[in-house]
Amino acid sequence: MKRIIKFFSSIKLAIILLISLAFTSIIGTVIAQKQNPVLYVQHYGEGLYKLFRSMGFFDVYHSWWFILLLILLSINILFCALRRLLRDLRHLRLSPTRLDDETARKFNLSHSMMLDKAVSECKDKVLSIIKKDMGGTIKQEQGEEGGFFFFSEKNRHSWTFFYLTHLSILIILLGGILSAVLGIKGYMQILEGEKTDKFYEYASQNEYSLGFTVRCDKFEIEYYPNTMRPKDYKSTLSILDQGREILKKIIEVNKPLHYRGMTIYQSSYGEDTSSGNLVLQVKPMNAESTELFQEFNVAAGGSFEFTGADGIKRQVKVLRFLPDFAMDGQGKAFSKSNQLKNPAVQIMVTKEGDTPFALWCFQAYPDFHMIKKGEYIYTLKGYKGRMYTGLQVGKDPGIWVVWLGCILLMIGVVLVLYSSHQRIWIRLTPEKPGCGLQIVGHADKNKIGFENKFKYICQELTDSLKQ
Amino acid sequence: MYNTQFFGLAMIIYVISSLLYIINLVHRRMHIAKMAFWTAFAGLSCHSFALILRTLSSYRMGIGQPPFTNLYSSMVFFSWSVVLIYLIFEKKYGYQALGAFVMPIAFLILASTALMSNQIEPLVPALQSNWLLIHVVTCFFGYAAFAVAFGVSIMYLVKNYYEGFGGQNGIISLLPSTHVLDELEYKAVAVGFPFLTLGIITGAAWAHYAWGSYWSWDPKETWSLITWFVYAAFLHARFSAGWRGRRTAILSILGFLFVLMTYFGVSFLLGGLHSYA
Numbered sequence: 001m002k003r004i005i006k007f008f009s010s011i012k013l014a015i016i017l018l019i020s021l022a023f024t025s026i027i028g029t030v031i032a033q034k035q036n037p038v039l040y041v042q043h044y045g046e047g048l049y050k051l052f053r054s055m056g057f058f059d060v061y062h063s064w065w066f067i068l069l070l071i072l073l074s075i076n077i078l079f080c081a082l083r084r085l086l087r088d089l090r091h092l093r094l095s096p097t098r099l100d101d102e103t104a105r106k107f108n109l110s111h112s113m114m115l116d117k118a119v120s121e122c123k124d125k126v127l128s129i130i131k132k133d134m135g136g137t138i139k140q141e142q143g144e145e146g147g148f149f150f151f152s153e154k155n156r157h158s159w160t161f162f163y164l165t166h167l168s169i170l171i172i173l174l175g176g177i178l179s180a181v182l183g184i185k186g187y188m189q190i191l192e193g194e195k196t197d198k199f200y201e202y203a204s205q206n207e208y209s210l211g212f213t214v215r216c217d218k219f220e221i222e223y224y225p226n227t228m229r230p231k232d233y234k235s236t237l238s239i240l241d242q243g244r245e246i247l248k249k250i251i252e253v254n255k256p257l258h259y260r261g262m263t264i265y266q267s268s269y270g271e272d273t274s275s276g277n278l279v280l281q282v283k284p285m286n287a288e289s290t291e292l293f294q295e296f297n298v299a300a301g302g303s304f305e306f307t308g309a310d311g312i313k314r315q316v317k318v319l320r321f322l323p324d325f326a327m328d329g330q331g332k333a334f335s336k337s338n339q340l341k342n343p344a345v346q347i348m349v350t351k352e353g354d355t356p357f358a359l360w361c362f363q364a365y366p367d368f369h370m371i372k373k374g375e376y377i378y379t380l381k382g383y384k385g386r387m388y389t390g391l392q393v394g395k396d397p398g399i400w401v402v403w404l405g406c407i408l409l410m411i412g413v414v415l416v417l418y419s420s421h422q423r424i425w426i427r428l429t430p431e432k433p434g435c436g437l438q439i440v441g442h443a444d445k446n447k448i449g450f451e452n453k454f455k456y457i458c459q460e461l462t463d464s465l466k467q
Numbered sequence: 468m469y470n471t472q473f474f475g476l477a478m479i480i481y482v483i484s485s486l487l488y489i490i491n492l493v494h495r496r497m498h499i500a501k502m503a504f505w506t507a508f509a510g511l512s513c514h515s516f517a518l519i520l521r522t523l524s525s526y527r528m529g530i531g532q533p534p535f536t537n538l539y540s541s542m543v544f545f546s547w548s549v550v551l552i553y554l555i556f557e558k559k560y561g562y563q564a565l566g567a568f569v570m571p572i573a574f575l576i577l578a579s580t581a582l583m584s585n586q587i588e589p590l591v592p593a594l595q596s597n598w599l600l601i602h603v604v605t606c607f608f609g610y611a612a613f614a615v616a617f618g619v620s621i622m623y624l625v626k627n628y629y630e631g632f633g634g635q636n637g638i639i640s641l642l643p644s645t646h647v648l649d650e651l652e653y654k655a656v657a658v659g660f661p662f663l664t665l666g667i668i669t670g671a672a673w674a675h676y677a678w679g680s681y682w683s684w685d686p687k688e689t690w691s692l693i694t695w696f697v698y699a700a701f702l703h704a705r706f707s708a709g710w711r712g713r714r715t716a717i718l719s720i721l722g723f724l725f726v727l728m729t730y731f732g733v734s735f736l737l738g739g740l741h742s743y744a
């Protein structure tokens with residue numbers, strides 16, 4: 001039993017665990033995590049895929065062995081802290097303020113000198129020197145046989161910082177568990193002017209109810225000058241609870257909204273391509289003046305007609321509208337996103353009594369005509385539709401525990417590294433003809449720094465008492 | 468953009484300072500050491516001025532944040548932090564010999580930026596956060612302190628290696644004693660560790676406000692945590708398991724390799740694997 005406790009509280013185990021956590025964490029950064037199995041088989045082959053899957057390499061940070069390591073780390077910290085607590089309390093009780101021979105033997109910073117003055121003469125000088133050079137709380141006591149004792153102590157409570165640091169790590173882990181068990185994260189998309197009270201969880205794609213309704217009153221996007229790079233985007237949201245409008249707030253990236261334990265983040269945006277209107281310009285192939293240009297508003301999926309200069313009717317039908325045109329590996333057109341990054345429309349033109357033909361028009365490349373056929377040039381001038389705002393919603397009851405742990409950890413780390421418990425004992429004993437002085441010191445950290453300070457104090461004592 | 472010229476000037480001053488530190492290592496003259504220090508300080512001032520200019524032009528471009536977000540700016544800032552942390556170290560502990568190892572590191576980092584594009588790029592909305600600024604600054608102070616620890620550890624190993632032969636030849640005998648080096652290495656790690664801790668925490672806070680998730684095990688996050696584990700192991704090995712000297716020096720060098728991996732490796736080595744899906 002004792003051996004088990006000793007093992008679990010040992011610093012060796014701590015080092016082994018820290019290094020193991022470091023190295024196992026690497027796996028998850030080398031192998032992409034939580035991807036579609038099909039991709040894994042493609043990349044690694046069937047055999048390796050099965051091996052990796054059985055070892056949890058595709059979700060390292062939730063695998064049983066990674067969690068086991070974290071549990072072992074927690075046990076390690078807990079046991080170590082408990083064992084230390086017993087030791088610290090014992091030391092605290094036994095910490096002597098009077099220098100005796102046992103204390104003198106225990107600590108290796110020690111210095112003795114013989115003085116030719118009496119105890120009473122040296123007392124005040126000693127006191128003023130330790131006041132000046134050591135500071136801290138000073139205790140002085142009269143000994144029985146005419147001797148005199150000083151004890152000076154600094155950062156007496158620094159032993160507690162160890163617990164602060166290490167328990168805060170446990171608090172953070174606890175917060176992580178709370179987040180994982182009680183938290184939920186999902187997304188929703190709301191068209192400008194619409195409202196919803198549902199969201200979809202990321203992992204499972206299940207639908208959940210928010211418990212209240214969110215309405216998107218307005219969505220705005222601002223670009224850096226002369227670019228299509230978004231500088232900022234924001235949504236004006238209203239919260240409706242049981243039919244009543246509770247609050248209205250503009251959210252943007254980095255500025256979420258909180259309501260009833262739920263946090264709503266601005267995370268993306270997009271174009272509703274089914275309900276908007278395209279603006280198409282039609283002009284004769286060799287037109288000199290703009291008078292002959294015509295513009296038409298047409299819904300995606302709709303069509304319009306116009307009569308050419310030759311008196312023949314033409315029908316233009318919108319086949320597909322892609323807000324962010326791209327080609328896949330097989331040369332098929334698709335939209336990379338729902339944002340107007342490279343809008344393109346495919347139309348079919350039917351001239352009466354002629355065979356219909358289809359062509360693509362790009363807003364960004366108005367002079368790009370794949371088909372020179374027909375007497376007219378068709379240009380996409382723009383798209384006016386409603387936008388939707390992409391919101392991430394979630395609740396995370398563990399977050400405050402995590403932040404508390406982080407703050408404590410930060411304070412703890414600084415204190416545990418920089419605050420050292422320093423003690424100095426001085427004993428004056430009457431001797432014929434003067435007195436003897438013994439000084440002993442100890443610091444639990446920054447020993448070299450303290451050793452220099454100790455030497456300095458000894459020097460000062462020698463200088464002022466021996467002259 | 469005048470800032471580039473000032474970065475260039477700072478770079479030249481760092482070369483001079485490095486040379487002075489190296490000369491000082493050989494000749495041990497107080498006035499050379501002083502000159503090396505003040506040269507490095509002049510370089511740092513010039514470097515700071517250039518950083519301010521660059522920040523101003525970023526504001527003028529309407530970006531509204533100090534530019535820290537591409538490789539060029541972060542390297543420039545990294546080099547600045549290394550010099551700053553080193554000079555504070557020298558002022559506090561007074562071992563000028565370290566300069567001969569650390570200043571060339573700072574110079575090399577700054578020099579490597581000459582190969583990169585110095586464009587100030589507009590920030591995507593997620594990066595426009597005060598948390599980001601604190602996050603980057605604290606992380607880089609941490610990295611810089613670890614770089615100093617790295618330099619000291621190398622010195623330790625060199626010194627220790629030659630002492631193993633009993634030989635105290637020329638330059639080696641001029642380095643501080645292994646005892647002192649060991650202590651300085653710890654001091655540097657003890658500066659870096661709280662900064663890295665704060666860097667990870669502020670990174671988590673930023674991720675929380677921008678994406679609603681304080682920890683998502685992305686490679687950069689994970690590598691910074693790994694680095695943190697390694698340095699935590701270093702502190703424990705030294706403090707409680709009583710490791711000293713060669714073994715902790717190796718651990719500190721290992722730690723710095725993890726810093727480099729977190730900083731560069733994640734983007735260059737792991738990026739490819741993560742973009743396949």
Ligand code: HEM
Pocket residue numbers: 009010011014073076077080162165166169413416417445699702703706707
């Ligand atoms: C991620 C986990 C951990 C972190 C960040 C951490 C951090 C620290 C820090 C910063 C110190 C101060 C070192 C110094 O005095 O210079 C320390 C000391 C110590 N830690 Fe940890 N620690 C961790 C885990 C553990 C574990 C698992 C144990 C279990 C045995 C442990 C036991 C100790 C002990 C015994 C000390 C010695 C303090 C002293 O001698 O003053 N630590 N730790």
